[in-house]
Amino acid sequence: MRTSEPLSRLRAMHTTDPEEAWRTVSAVFVPHEVTVDGALDARLNVARSDRVTFGYLTYGAETTLEVPPLTDCYHLNLTLTGRTRVRHGRDETATHGAVGAMFSPFEPSTVTWSADAAQFAIKLPRTHLEAHLSALLHDVVPRPPRFAVRVGLRGPAGRGLLAAAKFFAQQAGAQTCVPELQREQWESFLLTQVLLGVPNTYSRALRTIGGSAGRYAVEQAIDYIEAHPGRPLGGAVLASVAGTSAAALRRAFLREVGMTPAEYVRRARAARPPRGF
Incomplete structure (x- = not known):
């Protein structure tokens, strides 16, 4: 186990078997298809609750994931090393250390990882993300938010999102027994930064709250x-x-x-x- 990895204490998988990697990642996130080009060295560390599934994932080989519409969740990839190519519905982007990708529940996706790609993979159930948005706006959210696929991480909002993710990983990975209230505060902070850091159909309304x-x-x-x-x-x-x-x-x-x-x-x-x- 590489102790320098985020969430290394919460190892869910380390395998060279593509089928085992497919089964584990599908069970933790969503069912999907996987094609591997090369010798696999897949690792997944993950912290899970009802509101957030937060993982550190790497495959160690060029890997292509075919993902159907997520239906009941959003998903955010924040690329830490390497690169990925993303197609989500009609949108395409490439991710690297300055760009992540956000997947909404409504479209299928294809994601190709470079052999050296490692990412924070964050699953956010619709019910909890939309309830958090409603709480921030102090109003009912009439329609689900739609997010931009490309997530810039160099501007103030993007840097805040990446910092929140790293803080979450550090805190969740360092403690063996976390009080529920403390964990909920970390999750709320992360959800807020997702809503502020990823452009979406409620971004303007969220910006006016503080102004x-x-x-x-x-x-x-x-x-x-x-x-x-x-x-x-x-x-x-x-x-x-x-x-x-x-x-x-x-x-x-x-x-x-x-x-x-x-x-x-x-x-x-x-x-x-x-x-x-």
Whole structure:
């Protein structure tokens, strides 16, 4: 076992047998067909939960995967070494260290790996990714998001996505017993970075969350202030409750109620009757 590999403690497969590689990768991700050109040296390390299947995968030989429509999940490949050629529906791209690929549930795919290709392979169930998108937008998502196939990793959003994936791999691979709440926080962070880092049909709506908070965000913050008068309620806490940035929430408070969140907290506490003995 190569301990320098991501998730090396979570080894699911190391084989030179193409059939074993096909069975294991199909079981972990989705059923597909595999053609291998050369001597295989396949390795898969994987961390799994209901919300995220996060793997480090390499075949060690030029390998072609024919994948039917995913139906109930999205899938993201972040290429760490080597290259792949991707055809997803009518779209084509090539991946390498600065470019990944996103697969939506609706089209078949063909992916050809170079012999030295190694990737983070991330399976994201539709129900959980779309629920996370809905939570970020504070609204029902009327249609499933559609993502660009090509994922640039050199811009700010792409670098943030790759950093989130590496953080997830480091944390999941380093700990033997992870509290559920901690794991859910890692998963939520990764899902958010996927939605922000891969261009999709909700990208514009997601960008406006931090830039222009509205009345709904103010109402969420006010409800929380009134319900928790004794808690420390700084700008970061209230912004998290409202699903926006601290700066955007401050602007919204000034616009909607004529004062900052901090001023509202002070006035709300001053207006409460004193506690008895």
